[in-house]
Structures are given as C-alpha cells and as structure tokens.
Amino acid sequence: MKLAYWMYAGPAHIGTLRIASSFKNVHAIMHAPLGDDYFNVMRSMLERKRDFTPVTASVVDRHVLARGSQEKVVNNISRKDKEEKPDLVVLTPTCTSSILQEDLQNFVNRASIETQADVLLADVNHYRVNEMQAADRTLEQIVQFYIKKAQKNNELDINKTTQPSVNIIGSFNLAFHNQHDIAELKRLMCDLNIKVNTIIPEGASVQQLKDLPKAWFNLVPYREIGLLTAKYLKEKFQIPFIDITPMGIIETASCIRKIQYILNENKVNVNFEKYIDIQTRFVSQSAWFSRSIDCQNLTGKKAIVFGDSTHAAAMTKILTREMGISVVWAGTYCKYDKSWFEKEIGDLCDEIVITDDHNLIGDLIAKVEPAVIFGTQMERHVAKRLNIPCGVISAPVHIQNFPLSYRPFLGYEGANQIADLIYNSFTLGMEDHLLEIFGGHDTKEVLSPTLSVNNMSSEIKWNFEAQSELKKIPGFVRGKIKRNTEKFAEKKQLKTITLEVMYEAKEAIS
Amino acid sequence: MTITQVINNVNLKEKLNFDCETGNYHTFCPISCVAWLYQKIEDSFFLVIGTKTCGYFLQNALGVMIFAEPRYAMAELEEGDISAQLNDYEELKRLCLQIKRDRNPSVIFWIGTCTTEIIKMDLEGIAPKLEAEISLPIIVARANGLDYAFTQGEDTVLAALAQRPNLKQSDYLQKEKINNHDYIEHLPLILFGSIPDPVVNQLTIELKKQGIRVSGWLPSKRYNELPQIYEGNYVCGVNPYLSRTATTLMRRRKCKIIGAPFPIGPDGTRAWLEKICTILKIQPIGLKERENEVWNNMFNYISLINGKSVFFMGDNLLEISLARFLLRAGMIVFELVFHIWIKRYQGAELELLQKTCKEKKVPFPIIIEKPDNYNQVDRIRDMKPDLVITGMAHANPLEARGINTKWSVEFTFAQIHGFTNAIEILELVTRPLRRNQKLQKIGSQQYTDRR
Numbered sequence: 025m026k027l028a029y030w031m032y033a034g035p036a037h038i039g040t041l042r043i044a045s046s047f048k049n050v051h052a053i054m055h056a057p058l059g060d061d062y063f064n065v066m067r068s069m070l071e072r073k074r075d076f077t078p079v080t081a082s083v084v085d086r087h088v089l090a091r092g093s094q095e096k097v098v099n100n101i102s103r104k105d106k107e108e109k110p111d112l113v114v115l116t117p118t119c120t121s122s123i124l125q126e127d128l129q130n131f132v133n134r135a136s137i138e139t140q141a142d143v144l145l146a147d148v149n150h151y152r153v154n155e156m157q158a159a160d161r162t163l164e165q166i167v168q169f170y171i172k173k174a175q176k177n178n179e180l181d182i183n184k185t186t187q188p189s190v191n192i193i194g195s196f197n198l199a200f201h202n203q204h205d206i207a208e209l210k211r212l213m214c215d216l217n218i219k220v221n222t223i224i225p226e227g228a229s230v231q232q233l234k235d236l237p238k239a240w241f242n243l244v245p246y247r248e249i250g251l252l253t254a255k256y257l258k259e260k261f262q263i264p265f266i267d268i269t270p271m272g273i274i275e276t277a278s279c280i281r282k283i284q285y286i287l288n289e290n291k292v293n294v295n296f297e298k299y300i301d302i303q304t305r306f307v308s309q310s311a312w313f314s315r316s317i318d319c320q321n322l323t324g325k326k327a328i329v330f331g332d333s334t335h336a337a338a339m340t341k342i343l344t345r346e347m348g349i350s351v352v353w354a355g356t357y358c359k360y361d362k363s364w365f366e367k368e369i370g371d372l373c374d375e376i377v378i379t380d381d382h383n384l385i386g387d388l389i390a391k392v393e394p395a396v397i398f399g400t401q402m403e404r405h406v407a408k409r410l411n412i413p414c415g416v417i418s419a420p421v422h423i424q425n426f427p428l429s430y431r432p433f434l435g436y437e438g439a440n441q442i443a444d445l446i447y448n449s450f451t452l453g454m455e456d457h458l459l460e461i462f463g464g465h466d467t468k469e470v471l472s473p474t475l476s477v478n479n480m481s482s483e484i485k486w487n488f489e490a491q492s493e494l495k496k497i498p499g500f501v502r503g504k505i506k507r508n509t510e511k512f513a514e515k516k517q518l519k520t521i522t523l524e525v526m527y528e529a530k531e532a533i534s
Numbered sequence: 535m536t537i538t539q540v541i542n543n544v545n546l547k548e549k550l551n552f553d554c555e556t557g558n559y560h561t562f563c564p565i566s567c568v569a570w571l572y573q574k575i576e577d578s579f580f581l582v583i584g585t586k587t588c589g590y591f592l593q594n595a596l597g598v599m600i601f602a603e604p605r606y607a608m609a610e611l612e613e614g615d616i617s618a619q620l621n622d623y624e625e626l627k628r629l630c631l632q633i634k635r636d637r638n639p640s641v642i643f644w645i646g647t648c649t650t651e652i653i654k655m656d657l658e659g660i661a662p663k664l665e666a667e668i669s670l671p672i673i674v675a676r677a678n679g680l681d682y683a684f685t686q687g688e689d690t691v692l693a694a695l696a697q698r699p700n701l702k703q704s705d706y707l708q709k710e711k712i713n714n715h716d717y718i719e720h721l722p723l724i725l726f727g728s729i730p731d732p733v734v735n736q737l738t739i740e741l742k743k744q745g746i747r748v749s750g751w752l753p754s755k756r757y758n759e760l761p762q763i764y765e766g767n768y769v770c771g772v773n774p775y776l777s778r779t780a781t782t783l784m785r786r787r788k789c790k791i792i793g794a795p796f797p798i799g800p801d802g803t804r805a806w807l808e809k810i811c812t813i814l815k816i817q818p819i820g821l822k823e824r825e826n827e828v829w830n831n832m833f834n835y836i837s838l839i840n841g842k843s844v845f846f847m848g849d850n851l852l853e854i855s856l857a858r859f860l861l862r863a864g865m866i867v868f869e870l871v872f873h874i875w876i877k878r879y880q881g882a883e884l885e886l887l888q889k890t891c892k893e894k895k896v897p898f899p900i901i902i903e904k905p906d907n908y909n910q911v912d913r914i915r916d917m918k919p920d921l922v923i924t925g926m927a928h929a930n931p932l933e934a935r936g937i938n939t940k941w942s943v944e945f946t947f948a949q950i951h952g953f954t955n956a957i958e959i960l961e962l963v964t965r966p967l968r969r970n971q972k973l974q975k976i977g978s979q980q981y982t983d984r985r
Contacts, residue, residue, distance in 0.1 A: 025625040026610040027632060028589055035586040057648045057679030059563025062591045064927035074934035077927065080908070083557055085680050089652065100558075107908060119585040120648045123616055150585070151613040 030382045030402055032357035032420060037118045038063055039158030040146040041079055043166065043249075044114040046196040046225040050166075051078045051110040051141075053100055055093070055121040055128060058083055070423050071197055080104065084120055093126055101135035101143060111230045112142045112166070122150040142230075144169060156248040156332070157360065159196070163225060164252035167233055171260065174234035182237040182261060188287050189219040191239040191257075193250035193265075195226035200335065200419045201433050202226070208432035209245060212270070216283060216296060224253075237261045241286045243279075245269055245434060246334045247361060264289075270434050271338035272442065273304050273311050274345055308436035310443035314347050322349050322450060328392060329354040330377070330385055330399040331418025333361040335433070337368045339398050339417050342442060344372045349446075352392050353377050355385065382406075396449045401425070415449040484510050486521045493523055552872070557904035559871075560927045561849035562595060562943065563588070564677040565645050567687030568606045569596050570947065574728045577756045579639035580606035581629065583657065584647030605637060611649055618653075623660050627667065634670055641757040643691060646676035671757070673698065683873070685775040685850050685946060688728055692752055692779040695760065696726070697786055718745035720814040724761050724789070726752040726779050727772035729951055736952045737772065737797060744811055744818055752779070763787050770810055772797055772951060775851035777879035793879070795886040798852070799859030800828035800956045805886055828953045832863075835960035838967055840864035842920035846871055847910050848902070849925050850946050854880055856923070857899060858887040859959065867899040868919050869910070874903045921966060938966040 037054060041063045044052035054060060064077040082093070082100040101113050115132055128145050136143040147165055148158040174180040190213055195206045206223060213220050221239035222232050242257055242265035244250040254265035264286050270279035277300045284296045304311050313319060327349050329340045333356040340354040355377030356365050362378045370376065377388060386406045389397060397407045397414040401422050407414030416425055417433075432438040486494065497505055512529035513521050565588055568580040582588055589608040596604075609629050614620040630642055646657050661672040675694040677687035725737070725748055738748050750761020763769075765788035771780055774796050783789040794809035795802045804825040811818040829836070844860055846853045848871020857867045877884070891898050902910075907928065914922055914937060922932055922939045929939040944962055949955045 025583075025615055025620070025629055026608075026612060027629050028608040028610045029604065029606075030593055031586060031589055034590045037587070038590065057563075058557075058559075058683055059561055059565075059591070059679040060587060061560055061927065062563070062594065064560060065925065066594055068928070068930045069926050072930055074931060076911070076931045080558060084648070085557070089680060119587045120652065123649065123652050150587075151616065154586075 032380050032382070032400065032402070034155035034420075035119060036148045036150045036153050036155065036158035037116050037146075039153075039155040039160070039249075040114065040116045040148055040162040042155075042196050042198050043159050043162040043225055044112075044116070044146075045078055046227070047112070047166070048227055048229045049078075049108075049110050050112045050114060050230060051080070051104050051108055052114045052116050053097070053104060054079065054081045054116045054118055055097060055126075056081045056084060056116075056118040057120055058085065060118055060120070067197060070421075070426050072426070073197075078108065078110070079116075084124070089124075093131070097128070097131040098135045098138075101131070102138050105135075105139040105141045110141045112144060113139065114162070114166075115143065115145045117146065117148065117150065119150040142169070142173070156358065159249045160252045163193070163249060164256055166230065167224070167236065167253050168256060170230050170233035171236070180234055180237065184240055185219060185221060185238050187219045188217070188290070188292055189221040189239045190283075191221050191236055191242045191263075192223045192245070193242055193253050194245045195223050196249065197226060198419075199246070199249075200332075200417075200421055200425060201427075201431055204427075204430055204432035205245060205434040205438065207430070208435035208437050209243070209270070211437075212276075212280075212435045215299065216280065216294075218283070237263065239263060240290060241265060241283070243283075246332075247364070248332055248334060248358065269334050269338050271335070271438060272342035272346055273308060273436075273439050275338060275341060276300075276435055276439065277304065303436050308439050310346070310439040313443050313447075319347065319447065322347055322447075325349050325396065325450065326352050326392065326394045327396045327398060328352050328389060328394045329373075329417070330356070330397075330403055332356060333358040333365045335418035337365060338433075339442075340369045340372050342439075343398070343446065347443075347446060349396075350374075352394055353388065355379065396446075398446075398449070413449045415445045417445075483519060484513050484521060485519060487523075489523045490521045490526050493526060551898065552874075552901050552903060554874075554903045555906040555909060557906070559848065559905045559907045559910075560925045562684040562925075563591055563679045564682040564684055564687030564690065565592065565647060566595055566684060567677060567691060568592070568643075568645060571643075571688060571691055571728055571753070572605045574730075575641075575753050575755070575757055577640035577758070578605060578643060579633050579637055579641070580643045580645060581609050581633065582606065582645040582647065583609040583611065583626075583650050583655070584645075585611050585649050588647050588649075605639065607633070616649070616653055622655055623664065626660060627664055630664060630668055630670070630672070634668060639670070641671045641673060643694075644672060644674045645687075645691075646674060646678060648678045648680050651676065651678050651680055671698070683849065683851070685773070685852070686778075686873075688773070689776045689778045692726055692728070692776060693782040695753060696763070696779055696782045698760070699763070699787075716742060716745070717747040718814075718816055720746065720816065722749040722764070722767045723747070723792075723810070723814065724750045724752060724763055724767055724769045724783075725772055726769060726783065727776055728753055729772060730949055731755065733949050733951050733955065736954050740803070740807060740952060741810065743820075744807060744816060746810060746814060746816060763789060766790065768792055768810075768813065770794060770806075771879070772806075773852075774798075774855050774880055774883060775873075775876065777876040780879050793882045795858070795883045796855045797951050798855040799862065799959065800825045800953050801862045801890070802855055802859060802883075802886070803951070803953050803956070805882075809882065824953060828956050832957050832960055835957065835964050836863050838964045839921075839960070841866070842967070843868055843917070844921045844923060844963075845869050845910075845914055845917065845919040847907065847922060847924040847928060847942070848872075848905055849942050851876070852945050852950075853923075854883050854887060854901075856945065856959065858883065858890050859956070860963065861887070861890045861894055861896060863960065864894075865921075866896055868917050869900045869902060869913065871905050872901045872903055921963065923963075938970055940966050 041052050044050050061081045064079055067073055067077045082097045132143045132145045146162050192209055242254045242263055244254045244265055244267045257263045266282045268279040268282055270276040280296050280300055284294055287294050327343055329336050329351055336354055336356045340351050343349040343351050351373035353375040354369055354373040357380040359378055366376055382402050389406055397403050397412055398417045400418050400420050404414045404416055431441055509526055509529040565582050572580050644657050657674045661674050665672045673694045675690040677690045754760050767789045769783045769789040770792040780791050784791050792810055792813045795805040797803040797806040804821045808818050843866040845868045853870040857870045861867055922937055923942050924939055926941055929941050932939045948958055950959050
C-alpha cells in the first residue's frame with residue numbers, strides 16, 4: 025500500500041479510453057462498477073466536447089460479483105453495435121475487472137460473431153502499466169489488428185505515395201496542447217512539401233489504418249504515446265520513424281534534418297538548411313528574442329523542470345541551450361523512461377529526479393528555491409504556496425490548459441509560445457531590478473495590524489526630499505519600499521526619514 | 535406504459551408509476567462523499583483504500599480542493615496487496631501511524647472500495663484491533679460503486695458513525711442546556727445528514743421557533759461532539775439518501791424515526807417542520823405564513839420557470855425532493871430517477887410529491903429506477919424539455935444540441951435546505967434559462983459539429 029494524495033499519471037483504462045475515443049466511430053465499453061465512467065466527464069468538460077463521449081460501462085455490481093458477468097458484457101457489446109453502429113468496439117478492463125479475472129477475451133470472441141463491428145479486448149494490465157503505457161499499447165494493438173485484417177483481406181497497399189509523405193502518430197484527446205501541436209506539425213510538413221498521409225488516432229477512422237504503410241516515414245512527436253506503433257510499423261514494413269520532439273528551435277531543426285536525411289536516403293534530394301535558417305532567424309522570433317537585451321536578465325537564473333519525459337526533456341533543452349537559464353534539476357514522473365531521460369539531458373542540468381511522488385518534488389522545490397518552476401498543475405500549486413512563479417508545461421492539466429486560442433508547443437510557432445511562457449514566468453526585468461535595489465519581494469514584518477500605508481507609524485515623518493524621491497519610485501513597489509524604510513527607521517528610533525535614511529535602509533535590507 | 539400515455543394521463547387518482555431500466559447511467563462514485571465530509575467533520579481524516587482509479591477520480595472530481603492540504607488520502611493498493619503477498623494489517627498500520635504523526639486527527643475513516651470488496655479485505659475486522667493498537671478511533675464505511683451511487687457514500691459513513699455510541703457529554707450540548715426555557719418539553723430529537731454549518735444553524739433556529747430543541751446532529755462539526763443517542767430518542771433525516779443511516783438508528787440504536795418530507799424548498803421545509811411538530815405533539819406556529827412569504831420572495835424566479843418542463847437524468851438522489859419543489863413552483867416534471875432501496879425512507883416525500891401533482895393538476899412524472907442514459911437521451915430528444923438536470927458527462931453534448939442543462943452535482947454542494955435557501959435552488963435552476971435568454975442573439979441554438 026502506498027499513501028497517496030495525488031498522482032501524475034492516471035490508471036491504465038484512461039489511456040485505453042483516450043485512444044479509443046480519439047478514433048472516429050470507435051466505441052469503448054468499460055467493464056467497471058458504477059462511477060468509473062468518470063472519463064466521460066473529463067472529456068466533456070476539459071475538452072468541452074460537443075459530442076457524447078463514445079464510452080459506456082458494462083456495470084459490475086453485486087450480481088456480477090456473485091454470478092459473473094455472464095451474458096451482460098456480450099449483450100452490452102451487441103446493443104452498442106446496433107445503437108451506434110461503430111466500426112470497432114474496444115472492451116476495456118479496469119482495476120475491478122482485473123481482479124475478477126473473468127474471461128473477457130471469451131466475451132469478445134462471442135460478441136464478435138454477432139456484431140457488425142470488430143471487437144477487441146484492450147491488452148492492458150491495470151496493476152502493471154499506467155495511463156500513458158496503456159494508451160501506447162492500445163494504439164499499437166488497434167493498428168496491428170487492422171493491418172492484419174487488411175492483409176488477410178488482401179487490401180493492404182504497401183506501395184509508397186509518389187510524393188514524400190508522413191504519418192503523424194500522436195494526436196489524441198485530453199493531451200497537453202495537442203490539437204494546436206498537430207496543426208503546427210501539419211503546417212511544418214506543408215512547408216517542407218511533405219504530404220500528410222494519416223494522422224492517428226484523433227479524428228481518424230479505423231479504415232484509414234490500412235493506408236499507414238504508404239507513408240515514407242512516421243513522426244512520433246511525443247515519447248509517451250505512439251512509439252510502440254512506430255516500432256511495429258518499422259519492423260513490419262521497414263518504415264523509418266522520427267522520435268525527435270520538434271519542441272524548441274534546436275530540436276525542431278534536428279527533427280527537420282532527420283526528415284531531410286530520410287528523404288535523401290529515398291533518393292529525393294532536398295536541402296532544408298535554408299528553410300531552417302530563415303525560420304530560425306526571421307519567422308520565429310524566439311531565437312532573436314533570447315538574444316535581445318531584456319533576456320540578459322535571465323542569464324544564470326535558477327529553474328527547475330518537471331513533467332512527462334517529452335515535455336520535461338524538451339523544456340530543459342530550451343532553457344539551457346536557447347535561453348541561458350541554468351536548470352538546477354529536471355525530472356519526470358515517467359519512471360519507465362528513465363534511461364532515455366538521463367541520456368537526453370544528463371549534461372544539461374545539475375541533477376535528474378525520477379519520481380512520481382509529488383511530496384518529494386514539493387520538498388525538492390522548497391530546498392532549491394528556484395527563481396522559476398516549469399512543471400505540471402501540481403507544481404503550479406506548490407509554486408503558489410512558496411510564492412515562486414510557475415509555467416505549466418505538461419500534463420496533468422486543468423481546464424485552463426485547453427486554451428481556445430492557438431497555443432502550440434511544437435514547431436516554430438511553438439518556440440514563440442514557449443519563449444513568451446518562459447519570459448512571462450520570470451519577474452519582469454525592470455521590476456526585478458527595482459525589487460533588488462529596494463529589498464526584495466518578501467515583507468518580513470508588518471508594523472501595524474493594517475496593511476495600508478497611510479495608517480502606519482504616524483510619528484515617522486518623511487522630509488521633502490525623501491518624499492519626492494519616494495514619488496519617483498514606480499507605483500507597484502512604492503508601498504513596499506515605504507514600509508521597509510519606515511520599519512528601518514522605527515528600528516533605529518528615527519522620527520524623520522531623510523534621503524540618507526532611505527539609502528541606509530536600502531543598504532541594510534539588501 | 536409509454537411516455538405519451540403518461541404525459542396524457544389525466545387520471546390523477548392513479549398511483550405513481552415506477553419503471554426499471556438497465557442501470558447503465560453516469561453518476562459519481564460514492565467515495566466522493568469524502569469531499570464534503572472531511573470538510574464537515576473538522577478533526578477527521580478519510581483514508582480511501584482503493585486503486586489508482588479511485589485516486590484519479592477523486593483528484594479530478596475534486597479539482598482545486600485537492601491542493602488545499604486535504605484531510606483525505608488514498609491507500610493505494612498495489613499488486614502485492616491484491617495477491618495477498620503483503621499483510622493488510624501491517625500495511626494499514628504503517629499508513630495510519632503516518633497519518634497520526636503528520637495530521638493528528640481525532641478519527642480516521644476507512645472508506646472501503648470495490649477492490650476491497652472483491653478481494654474481501656476484512657476492514658471491519660482489522661479496524662478494532664488497529665484502533666486499540668494506535669489508540670485512535672477508526673470507522674469503516676464501505677462506500678463502493680458495486681452497491682452504491684454518489685451521495686449514498688455519505689449514507690454509509692453516517693450509518694457507520696451511528697453505530698459508535700458517544701458516551702462523553704460534549705461541551706457544546708452542556709452550554710445549550712442553560713437556555714432550556716426557550717423550549718417545550720419533548721423527547722430528545724437528533725437530526726442526521728451532513729449539511730454546511732450555516733444551514734445547520736438555520737434549521738436549528740427554525741425548530742427553535744417551534745419550541746423544539748435539537749439535541750444533536752449526526753455528523754457534528756467535530757468527532758468529539760457527536761450526539762449521544764439513546765433508545766427511544768427521535769431521529770429525523772434532512773437528506774433524501776440516508777436510508778441506511780435511518781435503518782441503523784432505528785434497529786441498532788432503537789431510535790424512533792420521524793418519516794417526513796425533506797426540508798428542501800419552502801413546501802418541503804414546512805412539511806418537515808410540521809411532521810416533527812406533530813410527532814412531538816407540538817402545535818406548529820406561523821409556518822403557513824412563513825412558507826407564503828418565501829414563495830412571494832421568489833416571484834421573479836418562478837415567473838421564469840412557470841409552465842416550463844424539466845427532465846431529471848438522475849444521479850444524486852435529491853431528485854424526488856427537487857422535483858416535488860419544482861412542481862409546486864409551477865414546472866412540469868417529465869421524468870425523474872429513484873432508488874428502490876430508499877422507497878420506504880422516502881415514503882413521506884413520495885406522498886407529498888403525489889399530493890403536489892394532484893393539487894397542481896399535472897400528470898405524474900415517470901419515475902425510473904436504474905435509468906439507462908442512452909434511452910434517456912432518446913426520450914429527451916422526443917420530449918424536448920425546457921431543462922435537463924444532468925451530470926457533466928451529458929451537459930455539454932446536450933447544450934450543443936440546443937437543450938438547456940443544469941449540472942446536477944451543484945445541487946449536492948450548494949446550500950439548498952430550509953426556507954432561507956429555497957431561492958438558491960431556483961437560482962441554480964433558472965441559471966441556464968437566464969443565460970440562454972441573454973445569448974439568444976448570437977444565433978443558432980445548436981452547435982453540433984458532427985454525428
């Protein structure tokens with residue numbers, strides 16, 4: 025048993041449901057007790073979906089416990105088949121059904137005799153894998169199933185498209201800024217004159233899956249979900265895949281160079297260097313922005329990074345290589361991906377943290393006291409409590425991380441967005457200076473029970489010069505400086521604040 | 535009986551119709567009760583013994599609350615726990631000692647889940663031993679999705695609490711005794727149901743106006759303030775889903791239950807107060823005037839909903855009481871949901887519903903036990919109600935199809951009991967209507983993109 029208040033990755037069935045409900049016309053049936061269909065709420069609320077979530081439960085109740093599901097699951101599958109006419113029904117086990125050890129595969133076999141739809145049992149073990157691993161596996165399973173089916177029916181076309189083309193594997197619901205990322209990737213492929221063969225699974229129909237082998241290569245933007253499918257397609261059809269996440273200027277360039285390499289291997293001579301150069305220097309603003317004067321203030325600032333392995337690694341790379349910020353430690357909760365994570369950013373930060381214990385992360389943040397945190401919603405809350413600015417860069421996320429406006433994290437526009445996020449997370453440059461000069465953010469003691477300046481220490485007078493000096497200080501820090509100076513004066517038992525006292529105060533506090 | 539038959543049914547002498555469907559509906563898992571109970575019982579700690587699925591649900595359903603250092607946690611079962619390689623007793627002891635050290639609660643609630651049911655973890659057996667060993671009360675409630683839905687979680691917790699005799703006289707009650715001259719002599723009355731403290735005070739004052747003294751509330755603000763419950767005491771529920779608690783109080787504690795409609799809406803509140811008065815042989819004073827006054831104050835809201843229709847997809851078991859109130863307020867109720875287990879406990883409420891239908895000369899709603907959401911959506915398409923009260927899984931898709939919805943969970947968390955809060959219910963019910971009135975100029979009501 026483990027005492028847990030919060031978890032970074034959800035249970036396995038959520039992963040399966042995310043994949044199933046991303047496809048068009050695929051219905052998932054959960055073998056689960058009442059109340060486990062919380063996924064429907066998340067999809068409907070976070071993504072504000074207009075359609076009904078194609079997930080229903082075959083409810084496990086007392087009767088099922090006593091007598092087994094018997095006909096119930098089979099009936100539920102054939103009922104959905106008639107009602108919704110899906111192409112595929114995915115029977116999804118949950119933690120409850122894992123321990124009931126009913127022969128779900130048998131139900132699937134029986135149901136698929138009667139149904140028009142194909143029926144699959146998601147091959148995930150609740151106690152061994154988490155949300156991401158399950159999603160990865162389910163996607164592979166569905167792809168495999170339809171490739172084999174097409175093969176059997178002699179419908180598989182493995183001839184490559186005439187024009188260079190790509191499958192983008194990694195578009196799904198409830199993922200971090202995903203639909204914006206996919207739009208950005210489509211734009212990038214269009215710029216490179218590469219045809220997008222298919223994008224799976226979001227919005228794709230299972231019939232499209234047999235076209236996957238026609239692509240020249242596969243692009244897997246996120247490590248967590250899609251790699252298994254890409255590996256399967258490579259093994260089966262020798263389709264090369266790119267698993268470089270095009271997040272940040274440098275990684276986007278290496279992703280594009282990898283594409284160039286693959287195309288050249290296939291005897292299409294392309295040179296994307298000019299494109300990369302123009303995009304980096306002129307189209308995207310982030311490279312110039314990080315060289316502009318304002319960003320000098322960020323040099324050597326301490327940051328920490330935590331999230332899923334894709335976003336945490338990419339963010340660490342951007343912070344250190346593109347912005348000159350030092351990452352004290354970077355970490356991920358994708359424990360199963362430890363070696364990759366260490367290999368990618370081992371020399372870019374002082375320390376690597378691999379854990380899914382949010383308490384440990386909280387303590388580590390408190391110990392390091394970074395100037396900024398880039399993490400998940402959990403770190404944002406830790407940051408709030410510690411009064412440290414925080415940018416959210418990875419799931420788990422809240423509804424505000426499903427913005428309506430265009431906010432990709434990938435590609436050149438993504439680089440712009442990230443630059444804004446980084447810059448805005450830090451205390452702004454000029455404000456930072458002023459705070460440094462006049463004693464920092466933290467008001468250590470308040471002199472009187474009220475916070476408003478006017479009611480404070482009535483005996484202390486400001487002389488004319490001091491007062492006019494005070495007026496020159498920008499409004500948002502003036503009150504604090506006034507308080508700090510007055511506290512200083514009170515401590516020294518001074519009745520009047522002169523310019524000298526002001527400067528003394530400044531010195532004493534800084 | 536088909537829907538149209540029911541709608542056209544003008545024979546008001548007919549009994550309420552109960553229908554039973556497949557039970558394939560969306561609701562919250564009953565472990566969600568920790569969300570409001572840990573806040574209600576201030577010195578408690580709730581340990582939910584379950585899997586990642588339970589944890590994920592709590593984390594997402596309770597949103598922001600999770601970050602406010604909640605006094606609840608998961609005891610997350612791992613593979614070793616399931617296959618009994620680990621000793622349940624030792625594992626729970628380790629976690630409870632950690633909770634005791636870090637949070638120092640006065641009581642730990644163990645919330646059993648589907649998994650502990652299936653692997654037959656003997657929580658009730660372990661608790662007394664561990665309680666003695668760590669000298670901290672442990673109360674076991676099986677709030678699992680195999681047996682219960684949403685608010686019934688509270689029922690399992692309160693039923694477990696009702697079995698714990700409190701022998702210490704709490705300070706709170708001693709102080710109260712001083713003003714005994716405000717009250718008429720009657721047998722002790724204990725109210726059960728978790729409601730926010732302001733509402734507790736409001737209802738207590740309403741009873742005080744009738745000269746009735748509330749000897750205690752189950753649950754109380756603190757574990758140590760639990761009421762003393764003796765044989766022959768009167769008990770009365772304030773929430774419609776507390777049938778197990780009622781049964782426990784009746785059978786185990788030998789209390790006499792006052793079966794009344796629930797104090798939701800001014801009509802319900804008045805009926806509730808009157809029933810208590812009747813049982814305690816007290817002549818109620820001024821309740822009719824009080825009720826009318828509340829109705830008059832709500833005039834603006836009522837004019838918005840008068841003659842409009844409402845459809846309860848059902849998930850929190852407040853449906854019967856809310857429907858009865860909305861009927862009285864002039865709405866037409868197409869369908870509502872009901873749990874057969876609590877038929878007896880809700881007897882008085884059902885009677886009042888019937889009476890209200892007759893007085894308002896409206897057809898009885900269809901009452902569905904174990905609804906099927908798919909069929910319900912079908913019926914909603916046919917009936918086109920003015921308002922559907924439903925869970926979040928269906929709210930956005932229905933809105934996209936031009937159907938006004940109100941998210942049902944809000945009724946669980948809002949203050950809806952008593953005369954004072956009746957207006958809150960109408961505030962919630964009319965919100966979608968008011969919002970959509972304002973937005974009408976934008977154009978099409980239906981925003982469905984596909985399917």
